Amino acid sequence: MSAVAYADAPQEPRYETIRIPDPQPRDTKIAAQDVSVFYGAKQALHHVSIDIPARAVTAFIGPSGCGKSTFLRCFNRMNDTIENCRVVGTLDMEGDDLNDHSLDVVLLRARVGMVFQKPNPFPKSIYENIAYGPRIHGVSKSKADLDEIIESSLTKAGLWNEVKDRLHEPGTGLSGGQQQRLCIARAIAVSPEVILMDEPCSALDPIATARVEELIRELRENYTIVIVTHSMSQAQRVSDRTAYFHLGYLVEEGPTENIFNDPQEKRTKDYITGVFG
Incomplete structure (x- = not known):
């Protein structure tokens, strides 16, 4: 089965995403519908629709510049910090449209925490790193x-x-x-519902990476986790569902086992088998 181009916008082909359902349906935590992202006149993400399951790990994979981190940052409005960035479409989290600009971004980022590529502890004590969030959000x-x-x-x-x-x-x-584990502790100190992880192990050695991956598997029992990773083996180890992005499009998404063992789209198969990427 190949991606199908729609004919309604010749200057911007729209592709049908291949979706493989879970054998046992999961509750949806975030439903993205027709999400596009623009940096000025340049479109970085094209009409992405996907359901992020609750209490599971969803991995975004794909070549550099394919839009996976751009899409991840839509979930907690980090794209708002980028000049000339515009996000259109709907991101529904249990009735709240995360892209609604009347939404309090501070409260949103308490609900949707983030762990970045490089560990970024505050220049404070271990105690104060964790205490910061609960204090400003009045949790304690x-x-x-x-x-x-x-x-x-x-x-x-x-x-x-x-x-x-x-x-x-x-x-x-x-x-x-x-x-990095301190940064994860800092993120969960305000009791978020969702934890976003943007290449959380790329700056770590193999032993530290294994410990963080073990932690991700433990945390999914209580949190919805979305991880961007360049490591396909990491996506296989830690995620329940995997979404493959290419050139700003969501090409294929489904249970991780299916995506890696039986991809339905040639571009997905080529990336996973190393033909390109």
């Missing part, structure tokens, strides 16, 4: 509440036992893998 009512949130967040991030005796030391003094 007392010092005891805050202490509990910090221990819980670090425990969920698999870091508590490694740092519990040095909470007041700088977060920047941790190893790269520990810093």
Whole structure:
């Protein structure tokens, strides 16, 4: 089965995304409908529609510049920070249109946390890195509440036992893998519903990468996770569903096992088998 071009816009071909359903349907956390992104006159993302399942890991894969990170940033409005960037379409999260500009972006980013490519702890203590979010969002009512949130967040991030005796030391003094887990702990400290991860292991060594991947598998029991990765083996290891992007289009999406073992679209197969990309 090949992608089919629509004839309604000759200057901009529209392609039908191949969708492979889950054997057991999952609840949808975010429903994207006809999402396009423009940087000035340049269109970076074309009419993307996809359902992001709740309490699962969805991986976005594809060559550099294919639009996967651009699409990821739509979920927490990070594209708003880019001059001349315009997002059209609908991103519905349980009744809220995330692209509605009357939506409070600060509150949105508490609901949709993000972990970036390079670990970026604040130049503060480990304790203050985690405490920052709960304080500004009014999550904690007392010092005891805050202490509990910090221990819980670090425990969920698999870091508590490694740092519990040095909470007041700088977060920047941790190893790269520990810093990334600190950033994950910081993201979950405000009890988000969704965690976005943009190449979270690209700056880490194999041992640290394995620990973060193990953490991702643990976190999906309680969070909806969307990860952008250049590593196809990582997508296979950690994700439940995979979406393949090419030249700003969503080409194919479905259960990870199907995408890697039986892709339906030639472009997907060529990328996965290394013919291009």
